[in-house]
Amino acid sequence: MAWLLVCPLVASDRTACPAPAPRNVAVVIGNYASVPNPVLAEAQAEVERILTPVGLRIEWRQHRLTSAANENLNARATASLAIQLLSPAMEARLRRPTKGEVGIAFGSTAYVFCGRLDQLAQRALSDSRSVLLGNVLAHEIAHLLLGPGAHASGGIMQPHWGASELRRLEQGGLTLLSPQIDRLRCAAP
Numbered sequence: 140m141a142w143l144l145v146c147p148l149v150a151s152d153r154t155a156c157p158a159p160a161p162r163n164v165a166v167v168i169g170n171y172a173s174v175p176n177p178v179l180a181e182a183q184a185e186v187e188r189i190l191t192p193v194g195l196r197i198e199w200r201q202h203r204l205t206s207a208a209n210e211n212l213n214a215r216a217t218a219s220l221a222i223q224l225l226s227p228a229m230e231a232r233l234r235r236p237t238k239g240e241v242g243i244a245f246g247s248t249a250y251v252f253c254g255r256l257d258q259l260a261q262r263a264l265s266d267s268r269s270v271l272l273g274n275v276l277a278h279e280i281a282h283l284l285l286g287p288g289a290h291a292s293g294g295i296m297q298p299h300w301g302a303s304e305l306r307r308l309e310q311g312g313l314t315l316l317s318p319q320i321d322r323l324r325c326a327a328p
């Protein structure tokens with residue numbers, strides 16, 4: 140079964156460029172699905188494992204940081220994104236997602252449907268809820284940074300993840316391909 144992950148599908152045309160200094164990206168997590176902290180921490184570590192080598196330095200933010208702490212993080216970050224982890228009840232109130240979607244991204248905010256994610260993890264993976272969540276988060280962060288045309292025919296930016304992609308994901312083998320890496324490194328803050 141294919142699982143649709145997200146997405147705007149407008150072509151984009153950018154050229155490759157040399158790797159600049161690491162790019163700071165602030166990501167605010169809204170954990171409305173009550174994902175346990177250890178699972179979320181493992182998922183965040185998985186995101187960093189995937190995105191740090193391509194030049195992204197993720198700064199995780201919480202919703203209830205003091206204004207001074209948020210200002211400090213904002214000053215360092217070159218991009219500020221939000222990811223909402225939605226519960227099954229919240230998902231049910233949305234017109235979207237369409238069947239099979241685990242996440243969607245608009246503008247600077249992405250939404251992850253944790254009920255569907257948990258079902259997929261239980262059905263298709265051995266014990267990798269946090270790894271699946273981390274890969275979905277990395278996919279959505281790339282969407283938010285790349286904008287339209289972020290999907291690829293291989294790697295973590297494939298729009299559909301089937302059994303083979305999930306096996307590779309468990310083994311740490313889903314990564315960004317060079318065209319996406321070039322675009323992430325070249326994209327304006």
Ligand SMILES: [Zn+2]
Pocket residue numbers: 144145146278282290296297298
């Ligand atoms: Zn996608």
